Amino acid sequence: MIDKDPQAPWLPRVPHPADSATLPIYMVIFFFLGLAGFAAHGLSDGREALVIASIVSGVFFTCFLILFAIYWTGYLLKGHARWQAERQAESDGPPTDQ
Numbered sequence: 001m002i003d004k005d006p007q008a009p010w011l012p013r014v015p016h017p018a019d020s021a022t023l024p025i026y027m028v029i030f031f032f033l034g035l036a037g038f039a040a041h042g043l044s045d046g047r048e049a050l051v052i053a054s055i056v057s058g059v060f061f062t063c064f065l066i067l068f069a070i071y072w073t074g075y076l077l078k079g080h081a082r083w084q085a086e087r088q089a090e091s092d093g094p095p096t097d098q
Contacts, residue, residue, distance in 0.1 A: 019078075027067045034060035 037057030041050060 023067060023071050023074075027064055027071065030060050030064040030067065034064055036060075 034057050037053055037060055040053040040057070043053075
């Protein structure tokens with residue numbers, strides 16, 4: 001079986017999304033791009049420019065919200081994994097008389 005094969009190539013583990021520095025950076029970039037698109041509403045002088053600025057700002061804020069959801073879901077799952085590991089370690093420890 002492949003699990004017992006010592007020559008089986010394993011891919012390196014990627015860092016957890018909550019540990020990665022790139023996801024929060026992208027969140028900040030898309031947030032500020034959304035603010036810039038929102039600020040373009042005031043600079044627009046025509047109806048078409050207002051529509052385009054609102055679409056661009058909406059897309060950037062949507063990207064920010066998607067990345068925010070991914071980041072916090074990863075953060076919560078990481079916390080749950082820690083809690084599970086601590087609970088498993090407690091149950092595997094020496095028996096205590098209560």
